[in-house]
Amino acid sequence: DQQVKQNSPSLSVQEGRISILNCDYTNSMFDYFLWYKKYPAEGPTFLISISSIKDKNEDGRFTVFLNKSAKHLSLHIVPSQPGDSAVYFCAASEEYSGGGADGLTFGKGTHLIIQP
């Protein structure tokens, strides 16, 4: 059973507009969430993270929002740029709850395409 779900396999956004990528999780023990970006033939690149004690974290053009009651997080990219075209993975872990280092549980990714 998938514990981290990214229900949109792809998303197309115009350059300069906002990109919103969504992620849902089912495991209530997850308390740390990350977004990674991946280009073809490269490994995932860390973008931004958020712990469960926060509901928002911002880093430049990237903002992650966490809604614990809905078990939902989203990544906002504003403004979207052509170089943002990539596959975005949502990931979760139980690290801060003392569950140890079980590795990250990943969603299957959303392919973001920025249209000029």
Added chain:
Amino acid sequence: DSGVTQTPKHLITATGQRVTLRCSPRSGDLSVYWYQQSLDQGLQFLIQYYNGEERAKGNILERFSAQQFPDLHSELNLSSLELGDSALYFCASSVGPSDTQYFGPGTRLTVL
């Protein structure tokens, strides 16, 4: 460039064979993780080492094993290979078990 290196980049082998994938973590990182990315399963956590000791196991098959050496590099050994083992294998490293993981470029394994 994340600072994590993996060799080889590509590996083509036959069913029943054994291969070894190598990972060098970022300088200063003590934790190493291995992940498998296949077309249908996405990125799956296999195993984690911290400072030479196994720390956590995920969906790792019994035919697979790993170790972390005193210089902190890690090797993933895959034996009795099957067609379904064809995948991208990523190594990631972090300073400690609860820190952000940084991924290497991956090794693409093709089993024919």
